[in-house]
Amino acid sequence: MRRKLISLPLFLAIxxxxxxxxxxxxxxxxxxxxxxxxxxxxxxxxxxxVIGGAQIDKANGFNSAEEITQLLSGVQAAVAxxxxxxxxxxxxxxxxxxxxxxxxxxxxxxxxxLATNVQTGPLLxxxxxxxxxxxxxxxxxxxxxxxxxxxxxxxxxxEETSGYLGWSYGRFDRLDASGALGxxxxxxxxxxxxxxxLKQDAALENIQTNPNIAAPSRAGGERDEFGLRGSLQWQGExxxxxxxxxxxxxxxxxxxxxxxxxDLGEHEISVGADGVQDTDNEFYGASIEAAAPVGDWELFSxxxxxxxxxxxxxxxxxxxxxxxxxxxxxNLHYDREFLQWSEEIRxxxxxxxxxxxxxxxxxxxxxxxxxxxxxGELDPATRLGTCRYVGAPGRVGPSPASAxxxxxxxxxxxxxxxxxxxxTYNDINLTDTLTLTLGARYTYENIKGEGQGVHIFDDGVVxxxxxDGLGPAIGENRIKENRFSGNAxxxxxxxxxAMIYASFSNGYKSGGFNGEVQNNAAxxxxxxxxxxxxxxxxxxxxxxxxxxxxxxxxAAFYQDYDAPQARIFVNFALPGGGSITSNSLSNLDKAKxxxxxxxxxxxxxxxxxxxxxxxxxxxxxxxxxxxGGNAALFDGNPLPFASDxxxxxxxxxxxxxxxxxxxxxxxxxKYQSAFYLDAEGLAERRQEAYTIADAExxxxxxxxxELALRGRNLLNKDYAVSGYGFIGYNVFVGPxxxxxxxxxxxx
Numbered sequence: 001m002r003r004k005l006i007s008l009p010l011f012l013a014i015x016x017x018x019x020x021x022x023x024x025x026x027x028x029x030x031x032x033x034x035x036x037x038x039x040x041x042x043x044x045x046x047x048x049x050v051i052g053g054a055q056i057d058k059a060n061g062f063n064s065a066e067e068i069t070q071l072l073s074g075v076q077a078a079v080a081x082x083x084x085x086x087x088x089x090x091x092x093x094x095x096x097x098x099x100x101x102x103x104x105x106x107x108x109x110x111x112x113x114l115a116t117n118v119q120t121g122p123l124l125x126x127x128x129x130x131x132x133x134x135x136x137x138x139x140x141x142x143x144x145x146x147x148x149x150x151x152x153x154x155x156x157x158x159e160e161t162s163g164y165l166g167w168s169y170g171r172f173d174r175l176d177a178s179g180a181l182g183x184x185x186x187x188x189x190x191x192x193x194x195x196x197x198l199k200q201d202a203a204l205e206n207i208q209t210n211p212n213i214a215a216p217s218r219a220g221g222e223r224d225e226f227g228l229r230g231s232l233q234w235q236g237e238x239x240x241x242x243x244x245x246x247x248x249x250x251x252x253x254x255x256x257x258x259x260x261x262x263d264l265g266e267h268e269i270s271v272g273a274d275g276v277q278d279t280d281n282e283f284y285g286a287s288i289e290a291a292a293p294v295g296d297w298e299l300f301s302x303x304x305x306x307x308x309x310x311x312x313x314x315x316x317x318x319x320x321x322x323x324x325x326x327x328x329x330x331n332l333h334y335d336r337e338f339l340q341w342s343e344e345i346r347x348x349x350x351x352x353x354x355x356x357x358x359x360x361x362x363x364x365x366x367x368x369x370x371x372x373x374x375x376g377e378l379d380p381a382t383r384l385g386t387c388r389y390v391g392a393p394g395r396v397g398p399s400p401a402s403a404x405x406x407x408x409x410x411x412x413x414x415x416x417x418x419x420x421x422x423x424t425y426n427d428i429n430l431t432d433t434l435t436l437t438l439g440a441r442y443t444y445e446n447i448k449g450e451g452q453g454v455h456i457f458d459d460g461v462v463x464x465x466x467x468d469g470l471g472p473a474i475g476e477n478r479i480k481e482n483r484f485s486g487n488a489x490x491x492x493x494x495x496x497x498a499m500i501y502a503s504f505s506n507g508y509k510s511g512g513f514n515g516e517v518q519n520n521a522a523x524x525x526x527x528x529x530x531x532x533x534x535x536x537x538x539x540x541x542x543x544x545x546x547x548x549x550x551x552x553x554x555a556a557f558y559q560d561y562d563a564p565q566a567r568i569f570v571n572f573a574l575p576g577g578g579s580i581t582s583n584s585l586s587n588l589d590k591a592k593x594x595x596x597x598x599x600x601x602x603x604x605x606x607x608x609x610x611x612x613x614x615x616x617x618x619x620x621x622x623x624x625x626x627x628g629g630n631a632a633l634f635d636g637n638p639l640p641f642a643s644d645x646x647x648x649x650x651x652x653x654x655x656x657x658x659x660x661x662x663x664x665x666x667x668x669x670k671y672q673s674a675f676y677l678d679a680e681g682l683a684e685r686r687q688e689a690y691t692i693a694d695a696e697x698x699x700x701x702x703x704x705x706e707l708a709l710r711g712r713n714l715l716n717k718d719y720a721v722s723g724y725g726f727i728g729y730n731v732f733v734g735p736x737x738x739x740x741x742x743x744x745x746x747x
Contacts, residue, residue, distance in 0.1 A: 083121025138485025139439025170740025275315025
């Protein structure tokens, strides 16, 4: 077999001389499962980035899933409410903080689709690699893959005994411990168990801006999380069976947002104690993979169940007393339960002209949420605050529903979703060098939503929301959709080391219901619904190795975006003057996203490796339909979280010091040009350009021991990771500079 270096984005696999073994090792051909079969990365006629090697092994894993975007050009992430992560790929992706809204980049864990953005939040640990597919994935991945797909793949059991123990301590009293152990159990069985524990004090500083209101440090965000994963595998004559199960908990405090109307410095927030709430989140799931030969083909089945429960909240207005008025205060709490099941069956194999796959899938989901807003201190028994929630007068109707002062807003929603699909994916060898790829998928969805929105008053009155006098906010509705999506590509291989391709693909992201504030009877007929979005994408690409140790990739793309889903912020008047911002997920008319990207990986020597990538992107919204009475507010704006330029770089140097000891130095950085946090394109909702840089120095011993010093966000950049309008504009911000010392023993 021809030998070549692993082609990974930002870094290469290398081997170094001496007795010690560095984190990278030379290999033949990297295989990925992006096409749902083991395939060389260089043979896939699409843009696929892979994160593995030292970037997975370092420390104990990623601190959170959005950190993977630090290693990828053209990929950004919006993070809200502590752990709800929405990926944007090449500018495509709804920026929304609702838990029942999946992202436009379909996220998978070990082949299991994670149906809500909340499920990307738990600890990542014991990963083998991460595969990121850019562009719509309407054939193999189906619904909610209008921008691409992100596959997290955990380490699987093997017959060889292996494992590790890791521990680190760092800034903010950060303690991070992890471990894994796996190997043969006899009789064709092998197993693996892995776990991680992370504890950290607040990273953001809570500043007292009102002398009468204390500013507790916990509001800056505390982490107290652990996870445990086990797997059991059996392999026989051509058949295999793999059982996985996991459980994670998050018991910290979600960091409060920063209200931009306050005069605050970098890495600072300012909220009072009433909005600081303990988090009690749990995530769990199990899956069964089975594969067996059927003649020359293979039959594969994946059955899974995933779920979570959440109980958490934060200071919604991001200020101790907005505009100096404590009665404008608002605190938010979520109580959620979610359960999903899924089944996928695939039959695939080689035939005279290539390779074919056909599959069917089905899934069911049940989501329940209580959304609670109050003012001041909350009484758990009566569920009342100590002052009137600011939105109450405008939401209970044209005349006061009660003479009471203290009010609480309670919104309940229950959404169920049933889906089924049939799909196929085929590589047809037209000649020895020319391959045609054809894929198609037909998807059926049945979504039902029901709920209500009320205000509770301190005189005992419970009033349905009835903004604009349209009737009480209680109702239900059902959305049924049938979608056909697919892809086609033509690839030509000049040699074993060079390939060009042209492709077309389309995908869509489901419609659904807004699950938060329900204002009136129109919620389940109009303002509470959003339609499916679709993307048609065209791409020209190149992959090649023009010289030993050098890997290049380049692509040009154009994406036609129809009915983009976007969170729309609309002001409405309050009785007695003033206004409050209401928002919901809705649809814009159209948008487009186009650009070019390229990257390289270069093993300059056995000791030195570097790589980089850049994406140049243009996006534009086309809006003629009025939204909130103003189409011009959106027309011509760029899409949110769509930097014109994003660039990454990576370098690693290894050297033997003697006596079985080696030195490993590595650094990576990402630059993002300015981008907007939502679709309105307002100057105050713009994140300016910034660069995040990380670095590590490690001593690596021949016995598997590694001692390391690491730094994250070394330039100490202060930047927003998402935003929303409510009594001013609020942003969640990223963590400041941090450091850690670590020890890891691999065996």
